[in-house]
Amino acid sequence: MGRENLPQISIPPYILRIKPYVPGKPIEEVKRELGLKKVIKLASNENPLGPSPKAIQAIKEYAAQVNLYPDGGGWRLRKVLSEKLGLERENIILGNGSDEIVSLITRVFLREGEEVIIGDPSFLMYSIDAQLSGGKVISVSLKDFRLDLKKMKEAITSKTRLIFIDNPNNPTGTIVKEDEVRDFLDKLPPHILVIFDEAYYEYVDDPGYPQTLDFVKEERNVIILRTFSKIYGLAGLRVGYGIAKKEIIAVLNRARSPFNVNSLAQVAALASLEDEDQVKRSRKLVEEEKEFLYSRLRKLGLSFIPTQANFILIKIGKGAGKIEQALLRRGIIVRGMAGYDLSEYIRVTIGTRKQNEEFLGSLQKILSSAG
Ligand SMILES: Cc1ncc(COP(=O)(O)O)c(C=O)c1O
Structure with missing residues (x-):
């Protein structure tokens, strides 16, 4: 699209340079475009077991009240979350997905020319949101597929404002540990805010995973992001949350739109929090299927x-893009990694046994016919 088709309003070059985020293809789109009847999506790290039955019930029960605006402050959900975390309601902000909180953070804390440090590769939205504020993205290469906290700390300048620690890191699935993170936070200048994105928090089983809530309790300049999109299986409803000291939450609230989290998302999230079994089931599935996939x-x-x-x-190697397309033609959506500068790789969500077998079976056939 040419610049001439835009209204005669100046748009900063840093916005025109942004490459839009490309999400995993929706199942319906693949069915429509490829004329397929059955499609499996293993591209967006959703929960293949679906949402909690309690969440589904809560949505049904609340459906007749969607003529009313939601509780803009999300009072109950924030109360229940804060009790679960041993904090107060004022330590929590809800977002339309944790995505929205990333964009609130960059809008509030980042001005043109200021710097944001991120891992490379890491979740793509940090860079997009930072660029929307005119921020300069400082990408620090991963070391052995893990965030290199030492190098990230060395990259700090007087212009640094935000540092995103994606833990586990998307797309590598690796973590940084408590002792490394403590060293990293030690003597950090006061003009820096560190964001721990813990979208996959509930799946982590490494005992060295940092207890970041302690950093909030120590009143440090940190924000933790968590979400109902992953283990809780509510990605379609868009609800996530940020945890930080009260002063940080209060200033983020100034930028939040009044009804950012819809009422069905709020009731479903509340019901999901009451269903520990569903979380356990989902964690167990991933533990078992991870080993199955590894061995195969x-x-x-x-x-x-x-x-x-x-x-x-x-x-996968050089032909990874072709393999991704071949899987798609067989009705299996995985995530190509060219956008993350990992063009020899694919990222695959751990599915049910049946889904994993179908993925592996197709992959094997494609590889043997290609080789
Ligand atoms: C690391 C990371 N952060 C945040 C998100 C966004 O999650 P949400 O659905 O809560 O916006 C994702 C989703 O894929 C993610 O991988």
Whole structure:
């Protein structure tokens, strides 16, 4: 699209340079475009077990009240979350997905020319939101597929405002640990806010995973992001939350639109929090299926990055893009990694046994016909 088709309003070059985020393809789109009847999506790290039955029930019961605006402050959900976390309601902000909180953070805390440090590769929205505020993105390469906190700290300048620690990191599934994170936070200048994105928090089983809530309790300049999109299976409703000291939450609230989290999302999130069984089931599925996928991938001679999340980064080699397309034609959506500068890899969400078998079966057939 040419610039001439836009209204005669100046748009900063840093906005025109942004590459839009490309999400995993929706199932319906693939069915429509490829004329397929059955499609499996393993591209967006959703929960294949679906939402909690309690959440579905809560949505049904609340449906007749959607003529009313939601509780803009999300009072009950924030209260229940804060009690669960041992904090207060004022320590929590709700977002239309944790995505929205990333954009609130960059809008509030970042001005043109200021710097944001992120891992490379890491979740793409940090860079997009930082650029929307005219921020300068300082990308620090991963080391052995993990965030390199030492290098990230060395990248700090007087212009640094935000540092995003995606933990587990998307797309690698790796974590940084408590002692590394403590060293990182030590003597950090006061003009810096550190964001711990813990979208996959509930899946982590490594005992060295940092207890970031302690950092909030210590009143540090940190924000933790968590979401109902992943283990709670509510990605379609868009609800996530940020945890920080009260002063940080209060200033983010100034930028939040009044009804950012809809009422069905709020009731479903509340009901999900009451369903510990569903969380346990989902965690167990990922634990078991992760091992199943590892062993089958090894048999196929493929290498992968051991994960702490519900997705696996798999090395396919030079033809990874073609393999991704071939899987798509067979009705299996995985995530190509060209957008993350990992063009030899695909990222695959851990599915049910049946889904994983179908993925592996198709992959094997495609690889053997290609080789
Ligand atoms: C690391 C990370 N952060 C945030 C998000 C966004 O999640 P939400 O659905 O809560 O906006 C994702 C989604 O894929 C993610 O991988």
